[in-house]
Amino acid sequence: MNYAYSRRMEGEQDNAIREILALTSRPEVISFAGGMPSADAFPLDFIKEATNYYLENEPISVLQYGSSQGFGPLLRNLVTFFANKGLKTDVENFVVTTGSQEGIELVCKAFLNPSDVVLVESPTYLVALKTFKSFEAKCESVETDHEGVIPEDLEEKIKKFNPKLIYLIPNFQNPTGTTLNEERRKKCYEIAVKYNVIILEDDPYGELRYSGQAVPSIKSMDETGNVIYLQSFSKIVSPGLRVGAIVANKDIIRKIDSAKQSMDVHTASLNQAIVSRFIETGEVYTHVEKIRDLYRKKINTMTDCLGNYLPDGAYFSKPDGGMFIWCELDGKINSIPLLKEAAMLNVAFIPGMPFYAEGGHANTLRLNFTSSSLEQIEKGIKVLGDLIKTKY
Amino acid sequence: MNYAYSRRMEGEQDNAIREILALTSRPEVISFAGGMPSADAFPLDFIKEATNYYLENEPISVLQYGSSQGFGPLLRNLVTFFANKGLKTDVENFVVTTGSQEGIELVCKAFLNPSDVVLVESPTYLVALKTFKSFEAKCESVETDHEGVIPEDLEEKIKKFNPKLIYLIPNFQNPTGTTLNEERRKKCYEIAVKYNVIILEDDPYGELRYSGQAVPSIKSMDETGNVIYLQSFSKIVSPGLRVGAIVANKDIIRKIDSAKQSMDVHTASLNQAIVSRFIETGEVYTHVEKIRDLYRKKINTMTDCLGNYLPDGAYFSKPDGGMFIWCELDGKINSIPLLKEAAMLNVAFIPGMPFYAEGGHANTLRLNFTSSSLEQIEKGIKVLGDLIKTKY
Numbered sequence: 001m002n003y004a005y006s007r008r009m010e011g012e013q014d015n016a017i018r019e020i021l022a023l024t025s026r027p028e029v030i031s032f033a034g035g036m037p038s039a040d041a042f043p044l045d046f047i048k049e050a051t052n053y054y055l056e057n058e059p060i061s062v063l064q065y066g067s068s069q070g071f072g073p074l075l076r077n078l079v080t081f082f083a084n085k086g087l088k089t090d091v092e093n094f095v096v097t098t099g100s101q102e103g104i105e106l107v108c109k110a111f112l113n114p115s116d117v118v119l120v121e122s123p124t125y126l127v128a129l130k131t132f133k134s135f136e137a138k139c140e141s142v143e144t145d146h147e148g149v150i151p152e153d154l155e156e157k158i159k160k161f162n163p164k165l166i167y168l169i170p171n172f173q174n175p176t177g178t179t180l181n182e183e184r185r186k187k188c189y190e191i192a193v194k195y196n197v198i199i200l201e202d203d204p205y206g207e208l209r210y211s212g213q214a215v216p217s218i219k220s221m222d223e224t225g226n227v228i229y230l231q232s233f234s235k236i237v238s239p240g241l242r243v244g245a246i247v248a249n250k251d252i253i254r255k256i257d258s259a260k261q262s263m264d265v266h267t268a269s270l271n272q273a274i275v276s277r278f279i280e281t282g283e284v285y286t287h288v289e290k291i292r293d294l295y296r297k298k299i300n301t302m303t304d305c306l307g308n309y310l311p312d313g314a315y316f317s318k319p320d321g322g323m324f325i326w327c328e329l330d331g332k333i334n335s336i337p338l339l340k341e342a343a344m345l346n347v348a349f350i351p352g353m354p355f356y357a358e359g360g361h362a363n364t365l366r367l368n369f370t371s372s373s374l375e376q377i378e379k380g381i382k383v384l385g386d387l388i389k390t391k392y
Numbered sequence: 393m394n395y396a397y398s399r400r401m402e403g404e405q406d407n408a409i410r411e412i413l414a415l416t417s418r419p420e421v422i423s424f425a426g427g428m429p430s431a432d433a434f435p436l437d438f439i440k441e442a443t444n445y446y447l448e449n450e451p452i453s454v455l456q457y458g459s460s461q462g463f464g465p466l467l468r469n470l471v472t473f474f475a476n477k478g479l480k481t482d483v484e485n486f487v488v489t490t491g492s493q494e495g496i497e498l499v500c501k502a503f504l505n506p507s508d509v510v511l512v513e514s515p516t517y518l519v520a521l522k523t524f525k526s527f528e529a530k531c532e533s534v535e536t537d538h539e540g541v542i543p544e545d546l547e548e549k550i551k552k553f554n555p556k557l558i559y560l561i562p563n564f565q566n567p568t569g570t571t572l573n574e575e576r577r578k579k580c581y582e583i584a585v586k587y588n589v590i591i592l593e594d595d596p597y598g599e600l601r602y603s604g605q606a607v608p609s610i611k612s613m614d615e616t617g618n619v620i621y622l623q624s625f626s627k628i629v630s631p632g633l634r635v636g637a638i639v640a641n642k643d644i645i646r647k648i649d650s651a652k653q654s655m656d657v658h659t660a661s662l663n664q665a666i667v668s669r670f671i672e673t674g675e676v677y678t679h680v681e682k683i684r685d686l687y688r689k690k691i692n693t694m695t696d697c698l699g700n701y702l703p704d705g706a707y708f709s710k711p712d713g714g715m716f717i718w719c720e721l722d723g724k725i726n727s728i729p730l731l732k733e734a735a736m737l738n739v740a741f742i743p744g745m746p747f748y749a750e751g752g753h754a755n756t757l758r759l760n761f762t763s764s765s766l767e768q769i770e771k772g773i774k775v776l777g778d779l780i781k782t783k784y
Contacts, residue, residue, distance in 0.1 A: 001588055001618050004556065006505050009647055034457075042455045048447050055440050063434045063630040065426075098490050098634075098656040105655050109526070113398050114506075131654040134501070164396070196393055226393050238455040240661035242490075255401055262523040263497050264490040268660050269632035 007114075008134050030380035031348040032367040035174065035323055041294060041370070042238050043278070043287045050277040054270060062270040068261045069253070070096030070245070071269050074276035078231075078245060081279045085206075086220045087229070092250045095257050098267045100204055100232035100244030104128055107165070107200055107228055108135045109259045110252065117163040119197075121149050123355030123364070125174045128167055128202070137164070139357035146317065148173065148180035151187035158195045165198050170218060172205040172322025175355045175366035179320055185218045192226045204232035207288045209321035210296040225249035233275050235323070236288055241271040295370055299325070301377045302369040309385025311392040316367075325367045326352070333391050334362040342387055347380045399506075400528050422772035423740040424759040427566070427715055433686060433762070434630050435670070435679045442669040446662060454662040460653045461645075462488030462637070463664035469671040470623075470637060476677075477598075478612045479621075484642045487649050490659045492596055492624035492636030496520055499557070499592055499620055500527045501651045502644065509555040511589075513541050515747035515756070517566045520559055520594070529556070531749035538709065540565065540572035543579035550587045557590050562610060564597040564714025567747045567758035571712055577610045584618045596624035599680050601713035602688040617641035625667050627715070628680055633663040687762055691717070693769045694761040701777025703784040708759075717759045718744070725783045726754040734779055739772045 054062045061071075069075065075091040082089045097103040104127075112118070114136035120129065122141035132139050140161050143153040149168060157163070168188065170180040180188070192199045201218045219229035229247040237243070246256060260266070278284045302325060306316045315328040329335070335351035342348065352364025369377060446454045453463075461467065467483040474481045489495040496519075504510070506528035512521065514533035524531050532553050535545040541560060549555070560580065562572040572580070584591045593610045611621035621639040629635070638648060652658070670676045694717060698708045707720040721727070727743035734740065744756025761769060 001585070001590075001616050003590075003617075003641075003643060003647075004503070005647055006501065006503050008505075009502055009651070036457050039452045039456060042451065044447065044451050044455070047455070048444070051443050051447065052440075055436065055443065059434065059436050060431045063436070063439070063632040064431060065428050065626075065631045098660070101654065102656040109398065110401055111396070111398055113400075127654055127657075134651065134654050193393070198393075198395075224393050225395075234457075239457045239657075240455040242656060242658070242660040249395075251395060255395075255397055259401070259526065262493065262519055262526050264494040264634060264656070265519075265631075266634070268490070268634040268663050271660050271663070 008136050029343065029346045029348050030372060030376045032369070032372065032380060033348040033350045034371060035368055036371040037235055037239060038294060038298075038370050041291045043283065046278065046283050046287070047238065047274055050274045051270065053277065054273045062273050064269075066266045066269045068095075068266045069257050070094060070267065071272035071276060073280070074272045077276050077279040081284070082247065086216055087247065089247060093247055093253060095246045095253055095260055096267045096272055097244040097246055097260075098264055099234060099239070099242040100202065100230045101127065102263070103230040103244050103246045104131050104200070104202070106246065106256045106259050106263065108132060108137070109263070110255045111164055111198065112137045117161040119154065119157050119161065119163045119166045120357055121168060121173065122357065123175055123352060123361065124167065124357070125169060125202070126354045129357055132167070141357045144176070144178070146178060148178045148184060149188065151184055151191060154188055155191050158191065158197060163197055165200050166192060167200045167202065168218070169202045169204075171203055171215070172208065172319050172324070174205070174322070175324050175350070175352065176326040177317040177319030177322055177324050179215060182215050185215065186221060189218050189221045189227065193224050197226070199227045200230070201227055202230045204230070204235055205322040207236050208292065208295060208323065210292055210299055212320040219247060225252070228252060236284060236291065237275055237278055241274060243267060243271050243275045295323075297374060298369045298372070298377060301374050302367065302381060305378055305381035306385070309382050311385075311389045313392070314388065323368055323370045325369060327365050327367065329363045329365070329388060330392055331363050333388070335365040336362065338365070338387070338391070342384055345383050345387060347383045349384070400526050421735065421738045421740050422764060422768045422775075424761070424764065424772060425740040425742045426763060427760055428763040429627055429631065430686060430762050433683045435675065438670065438675050438679070439630065439666055442666045443662065445669065446665045450665075454665050458658045458661045458664075460487075460658045461649050462486060462659065463661050463668060465672070466664045466668035469668050473671045473676070474639065478608055479639065481639060485639055485645060487638045487645055487652055488659045488664055489636040489638055489652075490656055491626060491631070491634040492594065492622045493519065494655070495622040495636050495638045496523050496592070496594070498638065498648045498651050498655065500524060500529070501655070502647045503556055503590065504529045509553040511546065511549050511553065511555045511558045512749055513560060513565065514749065515567055515744060515753065516559065516749070517561060517594070518746045521747075521749055524559070533749045536568070536570070538570060540570045540576060541580065543576055543583060546580060547583050550583065550589060555589055557592050558584060559592045559594065560610070561594045563595055563607070564600065564711050564716070566597070566714070567716050567742070567744065568718040569709040569711030569714055569716050571607060574607050577607065578613060581610050581613045581619065585616050589618070591619045592622070593619055594622045596622070596627055597714035599628050600683065600687060600715065602684055602691055604712040611639060617644070620644060628676060628683065629667055629670055633666060635659060635663050635667045687715075689766060690761045690764070690769060693766050694759065694773060697770055697773035698777070701774050703777075703781045705784070706780065715760055715762045717761060719757050719759065721755045721757070721780060722784055723755050725780070727757040728754065730757070730779070730783070734776055737775050737779060739775045741776070
């Protein structure tokens, strides 16, 4: 039969992503594409212990149907976890999600009608753009500089577009690596309150700081319920477990909890129990230090190599944390054909264009430094730098 | 701030369900509400073994990001699993889902625009109704009798409403327990083809047959790609693991895979690996026999007790499988106040009204027999029967 798909599925174009995934799966390729944690960064022994603990002592609680809001012990442990992050919460402020990606989907489901506007950073996380578009929302870009979103332009764009949501990744942004400073965060929050708009604060990388001082989350400034905060455990425990959390006003949580019931009933309980125990035992804090040490070496190696091998005039970001470095090359270079050439030399990255709501910016690209070894970073960046030099 | 939720969240009424969940959580209540498997039905030793196997031997494959379509070994094992169920498939016919509930959500996301019509059985699974409504679809009922959906009325309703989807639970239907016979399945399929409509065949209970002969799935008759089949592993492995699968034409699978990327990236990999090994080792088949033996005793006890304790003239279904028995009481009885009275006597069930797209049918109720012990069933049905007798 001929299928009549929904309007929201029209214009679904993820060929670029699929091509890249295909590229990165060849074993000989040094891949700076993707956004995977290092295979060395998983707390394997802890996960084994926690799994055995629950299957031995509380099997029914992790194998039976659970609450859509989340596994009780995890909800209670999240209160402590967020208190340590400077956020006062109680258990009614959370819904546990199947990864923080489901958090984006659930917030969209609760808030967005077709044609609603979402303001996004330019550039921003490409799967968030895909998600907003899958709700038939319009994504409009707010200008950014190398310190993140520009509050004055945010206010202009609110006046112009009357948006429903403002989507921000304030820490070590994907794809640029930029961290929004405290003053700008305050301004963004005040603007959101002034115009009655929700800020969706996505913070998958907040724990991955390698240098500099932590900046308070926008959610920690929220006295009005204008901020919804997304926590991911993919980068500090394991992405394969698919556990994240939404932190929001209780009224929002009730709506999202209801949407969650029909989306997947609840997030897998054994997986929630592992994360719960990770917090409860304090292992999360010692493990995050290990990850930071591991990734600090990698980012330093990559920025050193980029300094050595990229041609003069090529910009690359030097983030204080996260997983990504952003490059802006000479305007005559298009990073999509560049990727094809690089792939033939067994190096992969992601072209910058799909990170922009309006496309364009063909001269940009994103590099991931967490999933490659130091040797791969040195080798791959030299190959890439030498290739780029031939274009200057 | 005042929140402007999406239109799809308007009229969200799940107070009835919430009240019931609140009732069933009191430990002294014998609950025939809910739809939970027996705590004795989980293959705990197998789950421990499978978990240890993967964490020892292939930790990265279950802890790292995975494919949105599903865990490779599970996709391959699903081909065998479905071959044994009389369904010829290959790996490109599947998307693994976070429970089969996510299967419903994903099919809605791929197909439904606001105001589209979904034809449903009258009555049908209440969370499916909630899901369709969350996509702003209109649910229209097709008449059923004690043998399931009536094909002639299905054709009438297709002509009248021009639906996008027909949602059917052909095996041991939720809530009625009815199984659609082979002849009616064929007719429903032919009608779907004739009018170019998708049948969404939800089969969470198919493996739970206690008497009679298996009936071929509608999907097994599908030569045109009109049928999307939903498999659940919640009832034969564990609902807490949240693993299900969509079986469909490859074109549909590509769309759903794309929607899955923004919904939750992929289903938790360790959980998929456990299910994969459950199939691969053949444990699924021996375990299903154990569950059947366990539940056969329970359903027989419940139907015996209903025969003994319900007043003459009260109807109850005698399903060949599944988890539910359906009761139709005298027309003057309303099962919502009846539930309140029963709860005071420490017995719970679900009133039938929320299972009807158009409401009404206040004299009906659903009983679950899988999660209570034989003693609880005997005690609880006597209490309930005695209470109902006072209304006749």
